[in-house]
Amino acid sequence: MDKLQINGGKRLNGEIPVSGAKNAALPILCAGLLTAGDLELSNVPRLHDVRTILKLLEQTGLKVTQDDERVTLNGANITSLEAPYELVKTMRASILVLGPLLARFGEAKVSLPGGCAIGSRPVDQHIKGLRQMGAEITIEGGYIHAKAPGKLKGARIHTDMITVTGTENLLMAATLAIGETVLENAAREPEVTDLANLLVAMGAKIEGIGTDRLVIQGVEALHGAQHAVISDRIEAATFLCAVAATGGDIVLLNTRTDTFDVALDKLREIGLQMTVQGDTIRARMDGRPNPVSFRTTEYPGFPTDMQAQFMAVNTIAAGSSKVTETIFENRFMHVQEMNRLGAQISTEGNTANILGADRLVGAPVMATDLRASASLVIAGMAAEGTTLIDRIYHLDRGYDRMEVKLSAVGADIVRLK
Ligand SMILES: CC(=O)N[C@H]1[C@@H](OP(=O)(O)OP(=O)(O)OC[C@H]2O[C@@H](n3ccc(=O)[nH]c3=O)[C@H](O)[C@@H]2O)O[C@H](CO)[C@@H](O)[C@@H]1O
Numbered sequence: 001m002d003k004l005q006i007n008g009g010k011r012l013n014g015e016i017p018v019s020g021a022k023n024a025a026l027p028i029l030c031a032g033l034l035t036a037g038d039l040e041l042s043n044v045p046r047l048h049d050v051r052t053i054l055k056l057l058e059q060t061g062l063k064v065t066q067d068d069e070r071v072t073l074n075g076a077n078i079t080s081l082e083a084p085y086e087l088v089k090t091m092r093a094s095i096l097v098l099g100p101l102l103a104r105f106g107e108a109k110v111s112l113p114g115g116c117a118i119g120s121r122p123v124d125q126h127i128k129g130l131r132q133m134g135a136e137i138t139i140e141g142g143y144i145h146a147k148a149p150g151k152l153k154g155a156r157i158h159t160d161m162i163t164v165t166g167t168e169n170l171l172m173a174a175t176l177a178i179g180e181t182v183l184e185n186a187a188r189e190p191e192v193t194d195l196a197n198l199l200v201a202m203g204a205k206i207e208g209i210g211t212d213r214l215v216i217q218g219v220e221a222l223h224g225a226q227h228a229v230i231s232d233r234i235e236a237a238t239f240l241c242a243v244a245a246t247g248g249d250i251v252l253l254n255t256r257t258d259t260f261d262v263a264l265d266k267l268r269e270i271g272l273q274m275t276v277q278g279d280t281i282r283a284r285m286d287g288r289p290n291p292v293s294f295r296t297t298e299y300p301g302f303p304t305d306m307q308a309q310f311m312a313v314n315t316i317a318a319g320s321s322k323v324t325e326t327i328f329e330n331r332f333m334h335v336q337e338m339n340r341l342g343a344q345i346s347t348e349g350n351t352a353n354i355l356g357a358d359r360l361v362g363a364p365v366m367a368t369d370l371r372a373s374a375s376l377v378i379a380g381m382a383a384e385g386t387t388l389i390d391r392i393y394h395l396d397r398g399y400d401r402m403e404v405k406l407s408a409v410g411a412d413i414v415r416l417k
């Protein structure tokens with residue numbers, strides 16, 4: 001199993017290209033199931049999760065042609081309407097094939113995703129919404145069996161909570177349903193907007209893009225389109241946290257700063273000096289970070305996917321901070337590992353109290369989930385001595401060669417096979 005070995009205490013200096021967003025690429029690739037035409041995608045990140053979804057899509061009969069970050073999909077010859085447990089269990093976002101398959105073919109059999117390290121993560125809202133659109137859904141043997149005799153029909157759907165992949169699944173389903181669908185309480189994450197923009201390019205009729213009320217007029221069929229996946233705001237903010245923790249002067253290329261204002265404000269509060277020019281951000285840091293307190297919430301609030309990385313910066317800040325996680329019930333698994341490096345964090349329910357330590361000292365630690373892994377990389381880079389991070393397959397799910405990008409700007413970080 002691969003590990004990362006980090007010798008901490010190195011300042012970062014140089015340019016880092018930001019990849020396309022995992023959380024936009026995954027639903028967008030699933031949208032390939034909605035059409036018999038060619039979907040020509042660029043800026044698709046090289047991630048394990050992308051490979052998993054492509055494997056899943058290929059076994060439905062979707063034709064995949066890949067040239068580095070360019071992926072062309074063709075859904076003219078879909079032969080299987082099933083997403084098997086073996087693939088779904090490795091990646092929860094596989095549930096995103098449900099809406100498109102059901103909408104275009106009137107049938108789908110998708111393994112129920114299990115819970116995962118960060119929480120139980122049910123998909124009841126996806127199912128509830130599809131039922132409101134007329135789908136007949138049974139759950140048997142660990143699989144969601146869904147049928148829409150005739151076709152899905154437009155409906156007014158108000159999800160009980162804001163759900164990102166739930167909104168995406170229902171949005172994709174609604175594009176081919178008969179009549180009008182209104183999605184109330186819709187997620188407004190930039191990745192949902194990126195998917196909606198692609199669907200419009202494919203011929204979908206969607207109003208309210210970027211708001212919490214999406215109105216979709218179903219069409220008979222969608223056609224092929226070209227689309228560049230939006231830049232990954234979480235990857236970009238992760239690198240900014242890294243430089244805030246180590247000090248240095250870096251330039252991020254290919255960013256979309258308009259998609260992560262809240263994180264940028266918090267980074268300024270930390271003391272990171274940033275200059276934004278077009279799609280680049282120059283970020284400079286000297287001295288010890290200021291502590292920052294925050295609560296995670298849905299977009300446009302502070303993203304849960306950045307909670308762990310900001311906590312890593314807080315561990316060495318000059319003062320104490322409070323971090324509250326409101327989206328997932330078990331997203332503090334990095335706390336114990338950071339404490340192994342000398343961090344002083346205590347938790348009370350969904351709140352972590354962090355007392356900034358004068359220094360962290362390297363130690364062997366274990367990655368428990370994707371963003372926890374990234375936070376341990378940051379903490380390891382800020383620590384004195386050597387940190388060995390085990391189970392970095394979590395990191396590879398969602399970061400495109402993180403150690404290569406960080407070594408290129410001066411970090412001492414190597415992958416041990
Ligand atoms: C592939 C992808 O885009 N993943 C992102 C997506 O996950 P994902 O779409 O799975 O997260 P959701 O927005 O659906 O989850 C938000 C909350 O709603 C709950 N819930 C959700 C659906 C449902 O049917 N029932 C239910 O109870 C979840 O357990 C969670 O507590 O949004 C999360 C919240 O921004 C991010 O952390 C993930 O990186």
Ligand SMILES: C=C(OP(=O)(O)O)C(=O)O
Pocket residue numbers: 022023092093305370371398
């Ligand atoms: C939780 C995440 O992803 P997923 O929903 O794919 O597990 C994440 O990107 O931080």
